[in-house]
Amino acid sequence: MLSVLKFETSVRLIASLSVIVCALVLLTGWVKGPFGLVMKAGVITLIVTLLLLPLYNKKWFHGLYRLIRAEKYVFPVLDGEWRGEIRSNWPLVRKMLAISRGEQSGPFDPLNDDLGQFDWDPPIEVTAIIESGFLDFKMTMCMDGTTRRSETLNAKLDRTETGSPRLRYIYRQFDEGLDIAPTDRESHLGSAELTLSDDGKTLNGRYWTDRVSDKGLNTAGRLVLRRVEAPAK
Template sequence: MIFALNRSLILSALVLLVVAICVGLLSFGYAETPHDLLGWSSKIAFLISGIIVLLGIRPILRALHFITFAKYWWFPWLDGEWRAEIRSNWPKVQRMYLAAKGEGLKFDALAAPLTDADELVTMASVTIQSSLFEISIEIAPDGTNKVSRTRFVQPRWARPDRPELSYVYAQLDNAVLAPTDTRQHYGAGIVEYIERTGELSGHYWTNRKAQAALNTAGTITMRRVAKPSLLARLRHQISLKSLD
């Protein structure tokens, strides 16, 4: 997630950290001259490495993100479970495919308007996990054996634009395949974080069966799964005990 910051800000933060450590050493009498500071160089490097290792622990990073209000100046914390609504143009692609084979009505994709019948809506469960250096996204469409896992995720927040994630993923399907499908395909997407609604929304596209010009594209909207409140969890536990 650190890559949501621009390089100059990261460099400035590292410089400020080193300067702060050096000032602390001079202020508390652990070093009196620049030569003394050089003697501390290996210890300073070890300390910075230790800080980076600690921030690599997700609960510690989450706590730091919370207490520093990092969602306002760094990047929103997106970890957790989400529900996705995926809209694909596959029905329109399929109409062109069947028309080309002579098995369907004549169809002009440029002239024909997009209708509800030309959009395939799929619901999916999404898991997002963040660490100091990376973000991973896993998407599992409902009622299938398919699973998509990201190979690369790049967070970006160039104000006044919204925070966004750009990602590349691979999807594997272990079910029996249709002639128009592939066992594995790759895709990419860009989603924006809409603070007002708490949604991630954007577009995706794939190379699915691209050699036959059947690759797809569409939109994706993700909504965070609300966790039950502490009171609701306590009531649920009490009700389970009462049934025993």
């Protein structure tokens, strides 16, 4: 998780641990004054490193994370299963493509027509698994009933201007074992920006893809995920 937090937050966490170690060293009388700390810098660095090693075990990391109540001032733990739905703008893109090819009659003006009466596709049901550790963050998402899946390539955890936790990530989707249509690709890149609700149970936001972007057919839409299982304690 450290690698996906803001740089300032990561530095603050490591600096806080170093200060605690230095304070303990001074209190025990092992060194005398700041000059003594400088002389023992190598040993203190080794101590800090040894203290960090257990954090590479995910269970220990999450245990300590909760013990120091880091969820309150750093970022909530998102680990666990999430389920929700995707609502894509693909029906709009598909209709404009069909009209341009003479397969449907026009006119169609998405800027001025009443899209509330538009024939939208049903939402796509998805299941996501989020896993995080001291230095890693991984989110895998599958479209229910298909072999389509996506995996995060990069992620960033921060907060909005109002202080709400926010997840922003880049992913690659794989459409394996499918008959790929001319308007699709075997894999494509995408990004999303999701905000966590106040109760920590819902991630809600938008996503964008580069699917067939060279033909102007890339898509975007809304993504909502609801927590199914709370992270293990």
